[in-house]
Amino acid sequence: MDTKKEVLSLLDEVLSLGGAAARFDLDTPLLGALPDLDSMAVVGLINMLEEHFGFIVGDDEIDGSTFASVGSLVEFVNAKLA
Known part of the structure; x- marks a missing residue:
């Protein structure tokens, strides 16, 4: 995966970026x-992540740093999947 x-x-879907997110890298x-x-x-993105990947995000698991960059968000999802 x-x-x-x-x-x-x-x-891209949550923010209606029209495919622009595909050009983002981990440092974006x-x-x-x-x-x-x-x-x-x-909130919408968290809900979509939970639904798509099949995990639950607790209120105490996230803060602004989770959404600082594409890399930090991907790292968070990978940690939840581990």
Whole structure:
């Protein structure tokens, strides 16, 4: 499974980026860099990640650093899948 590709696909869908997320790399900043990634979008993305990957995210498991970059988000998902 290509976690990065799947995370980018979900990010693209939640933020309606029209395929632009496919060009993001692990260093691409997210929170604060993408205007559409507001608190409601973060909640939507968490819900999509839970549904797609089959895990549950506890409130105490995430903070702003989780969404700092594509890499930090992919790392979080990989840790949940481990």
